[in-house]
Structures are given as structure tokens and as C-alpha cells.
Amino acid sequence: MAAGMTGLGKRDKGKSAVRTCSGSKKDEEEKGEEMGVLKIGGVDCRSLAEQFGTPLYVYDEGRIAEQARAAVENFRSEKFETEVAYASKAFSSKALFRLLSGEGLGLDVVSGGELYGAMEAGVDMKRVYFHGNNKSNEEIEMGLEAGVGYFVVDNVMEVDRLVSAAGGAGKKAKALLRINPGISAHTHEYIMTSKPDSKFGIYIENRAQIEQVMDILDADENIELAGFHSHIGSQIVEAESFEKALGTMIGFLADIKASRGVDGFELSIGGGFGIKYVEEDRPVPLGQMCASLVRYAEEALEKSDVTISKLITEPGRAVVGEAGYTLYTIGDMKKSGDKNYIFVDGGMSDNIRPALYSAEYTCALAEKLTEKPAASYCIAGKNCESGDVLIADAKLPEAKTGDLLVVYSTGAYGYSMASNYNRLGRPAVVFVRDGKARLVIRRETYADQYSLEV
Numbered sequence: 507m508a509a510g511m512t513g514l515g516k517r518d519k520g521k522s523a524v525r526t527c528s529g530s531k532k533d534e535e536e537k538g539e540e541m542g543v544l545k546i547g548g549v550d551c552r553s554l555a556e557q558f559g560t561p562l563y564v565y566d567e568g569r570i571a572e573q574a575r576a577a578v579e580n581f582r583s584e585k586f587e588t589e590v591a592y593a594s595k596a597f598s599s600k601a602l603f604r605l606l607s608g609e610g611l612g613l614d615v616v617s618g619g620e621l622y623g624a625m626e627a628g629v630d631m632k633r634v635y636f637h638g639n640n641k642s643n644e645e646i647e648m649g650l651e652a653g654v655g656y657f658v659v660d661n662v663m664e665v666d667r668l669v670s671a672a673g674g675a676g677k678k679a680k681a682l683l684r685i686n687p688g689i690s691a692h693t694h695e696y697i698m699t700s701k702p703d704s705k706f707g708i709y710i711e712n713r714a715q716i717e718q719v720m721d722i723l724d725a726d727e728n729i730e731l732a733g734f735h736s737h738i739g740s741q742i743v744e745a746e747s748f749e750k751a752l753g754t755m756i757g758f759l760a761d762i763k764a765s766r767g768v769d770g771f772e773l774s775i776g777g778g779f780g781i782k783y784v785e786e787d788r789p790v791p792l793g794q795m796c797a798s799l800v801r802y803a804e805e806a807l808e809k810s811d812v813t814i815s816k817l818i819t820e821p822g823r824a825v826v827g828e829a830g831y832t833l834y835t836i837g838d839m840k841k842s843g844d845k846n847y848i849f850v851d852g853g854m855s856d857n858i859r860p861a862l863y864s865a866e867y868t869c870a871l872a873e874k875l876t877e878k879p880a881a882s883y884c885i886a887g888k889n890c891e892s893g894d895v896l897i898a899d900a901k902l903p904e905a906k907t908g909d910l911l912v913v914y915s916t917g918a919y920g921y922s923m924a925s926n927y928n929r930l931g932r933p934a935v936v937f938v939r940d941g942k943a944r945l946v947i948r949r950e951t952y953a954d955q956y957s958l959e960v
């Protein structure tokens with residue numbers, strides 16, 4: 507795998523093409539670095555490792571901004587309002603929330619904890635969508651108090667609790683009802699959310715429950731049913747599944763219009779856009795996906811007699827995934843059976859996805875990008891589980907202890923799913939941009955880890 511996968515590599519290549527060779531020692535060094543050593547956001551990975559230690563999550567801020575912009579600029583229509591809300595569960599930090607708010611995105615939260623971060627970061631609460639299939643009363647009250655724009659409601663019991671909390675607090679909010687459109691997309695079972703028996707939302711055929719929610723909200727003064735929501739799964743690389751879901755939801759709106767005489771709802775089509783993890787992955791770029799979904803919605807609406815007032819999408823992974831890198835230092839190595847193990851200084855405690863979903867990643871020796879692959883390695887972590895394997899079969903140049911190993915595309919569901927397993931301590935997070943690195947989340951110390959114990 508070459509650095510070319512990252513987009514960063516592409517930029518660097520462009521730079522070296524315009525540089526004229528002066529033959530000075532400095533230029534030679536720079537050229538050497540660019541050829542063989544990974545730079546992220548213009549910062550040499552060795553200096554990142556030196557300054558912040560490993561394992562280290564590194565985000566290319568420029569790349570996050572690019573993705574955010576691609577989504578916002580392409581998710582536009584003349585026919586209805588649009589909004590891109592970042593799904594914060596993919597990676598949440600106040601610095602990121604500020605960055606994305608600045609780029610014009612709204613925000614999805616699924617818990618009081620995520621909402622708290624959004625409040626602290628100064629996110630516009632009107633643009634916050636409060637998700638979750640089992641919000642506690644405290645979370646509902648917190649959302650009402652904060653003035654979140656939307657509650658994405660999951661079930662009848664929640665609607666009852668929301669209505670009564672809003673009545674008690676004298677607060678108003680909009681609701682989107684989560685519908686399970688029953689679209690099966692091609693992805694891992696655990697990240698597929700749209701089977702008829704899914705725990706999320708109300709199944710589209712379950713008209714009785716849907717009508718019940720609509721009746722409760724019709725009769726209520728504080729919570730307005732603004733529209734409907736669907737989210738079919740994650741790491742879906744083809745547009746077709748989203749188009750199917752859109753078509754199904756627009757058909758659903760037509761039924762609702764026919765049976766209840768209401769039209770002009772807001773419609774959220776969720777997120778789940780896939781990214782590139784391994785060479786074979788061919789995701790539709792986020793901007794292109796956004797543009798084609800808006801066109802598809804416009805055409806489908808044109809053919810029906812339904813209108814929508816707003817179309818919402820909620821990308822998480824596609825905004826931050828490919829912008830994130832994890833740097834590890836190689837420790838011991840050994841041969842076991844026919845496996846060549848490389849042990850790194852992190853593992854499933856900073857990236858659970860391979861163990862949880864059999865997710866695949868690509869890695870490289872960050873200082874040997876131009877060296878040819880020499881061996882097959884199994885990249886394992888230092889957590890006490892046989893399943894703590896990050897990459898089962900990585901073709902790499904000859905590796906040695908002390909080398910830096912980079913795993914690409916770890917920006918989504920890495921830090922946010924990180925744990926304290928084996929008390930390794932969560933790695934630090936740095937943002938890099940224009941040749942500068944800034945610490946965003948510091949490394950968890952041993953003392954941090956025991957700081958909650960009374």
C-alpha cells in the first residue's frame with residue numbers, strides 16, 4: 507500500500523513535481539523524506555511519534571474539512587432545504603465539533619455524553635439531532651433544556667416520555683420518527699440496521715405503531731412531528747441501497763399523505779456511506795454520493811405527488827474515517843507456526859473493529875514507504891486476547907523493532923470505540939494541518955485510569 511491512497515500522498519506528489527531540483531542538501535533531504543517517509547498534513551510521522559508518543563491517532567484536519575465541504579456543497583437542492591449533520595459517534599471531540607460547525611454541518615448525538623460535548627463546543631443546538639433507541643428521562647430533559655432542534659424518536663414509549671417531559675418543562679422541540687425501511691444493504695450483520703427485526707425504529711409495515719406515534723404527536727402542543735428518519739446501515743459503498751431506501755421512504759410519505767392528508771415533511775436518509783479501508787474498496791466519494799442522492803430524491807418526488815420541506819443526511823465515517831491514521835511502534839516480533847508476528851504498542855483497545863466486525867485495514871511501515879514488500883506479517887496488539895489482531899496478513903518491507911507502523915483510515919470508530927482494556931490507556935489524538943500539529947486529546951495516564959475510583 508502506498509501513501510497515494512490517502513489523498514495526502516497525492517498532494518505531496520504534486521508538490522514535488524513543481525519543485526525544481528537545486529541540488530542543495532536540504533532539498534535532497536526533503537525529497538528523501540517525501541519519497542520514503544509518511545507525512546500527514548505536512549508533518550513528518552517521525553516527529554509526531556517523537557513529540558506525542560505512540561500509539562497515536564493523527565487526523566489530517568484539511569482532509570476532514572474537505573470532506574465536510576464536499577458534503578455540504580453537494581447536498582443542495584432548489585426544491586427543498588437540506589442539511590448535513592455529522593454523526594458524532596464516529597469520532598467526537600470538541601475540537602472536531604467546532605471545526606465541523608464552522609464548515610456548516612449540523613450534529614447527530616445519541617447520548618447525554620455526546621450532547622454535553624456539543625454544548626461545550628458551542629454547537630448551535632437548533633442543528634442538533636438527538637438520536638438513540640433508549641434515551642433516559644435525564645437525557646430527554648437535558649436535550650429539552652439545551653434546546654436541541656430535533657429528537658429522533660425510536661418507539662412509542664419514548665414518544666410518551668418525551669411529550670410528558672416537554673409538557674413538564676414547558677419546552678418545544680421537533681421530532682423525526684425513525685422508520686426502519688427494511689432495506690438490506692451489503693455490509694456486516696452487526697452494522698446492518700434495517701432488517702425487519704432490527705432494534706432501531708419502527709418497521710415500515712408496522713402501520714399501527716407508526717399511526718400511534720403520529721396520533722400522540724398530533725395531539726401534543728410541544729413536540730411537533732416534523733418528519734421521518736431512516737438509516738439503513740454502515741460502510742455501504744454503493745448508491746443503490748440508499749436510493750432504494752429513499753424511494754421506499756418517499757413511497758411511505760405518499761401513503762401517509764393519502765391516509766392522513768399531511769404533506770411537506772422533513773426526511774432524513776441517515777448516513778452509512780462507505781470509505782476506503784483496503785485496496786479493493788471502491789466507495790462512491792462523499793460529495794458525489796450527496797449530489798446523486800439529492801438528484802434521486804428530486805426525481806422520485808417529481809414522479810410522486812409528495813413534497814418534502816427538508817432533506818437531511820448524517821454521514822459519520824465518511825467525514826472523518828480516511829482523515830485518520832494510527833501510528834504504532836513495532837515492539838517484539840516472533841514466528842509462531844507459520845505466522846510472522848509483529849507486535850505493536852496498541853491493539854484492540856484502540857481499534858476494536860477488526861475483532862468486532864472482522865474489519866480490514868491497510869498498513870505500512872511509515873518510514874519505508876518506498877521499500878518493496880519482503881514478507882507477510884500478522885499485525886497483533888498487546889491486549890490479552892487471541893483475537894487482538896489488527897491485520898491478519900500484511901505484506902510489508904522487512905520490519906524491525908522500533909519501526910513506525912501506520913494503519914490507514916482509522917479516523918472513524920477508532921477513538922470513539924477505544925477502551926481501557928488491560929489498562930493500556932487511550933492514545934492521544936493530534937490534529938495536523940499545514941505542517942503543524944496540535945494536541946487535541948492528551949494520552950490517558952495511569953492516574954487518569956484510576957481517577958474515578960472512590
Ligand SMILES: *Cc1c(COP(=O)(O)O)cnc(C)c1O
Nearest residue numbers: 593737740777778820821822823
Ligand atoms: C451510525 C449512524 C450514522 C452514521 O453512520 P456512518 O456509517 O458513520 O456514516 C448516521 N445516522 C445514524 C442514525 C446512525 O446510527
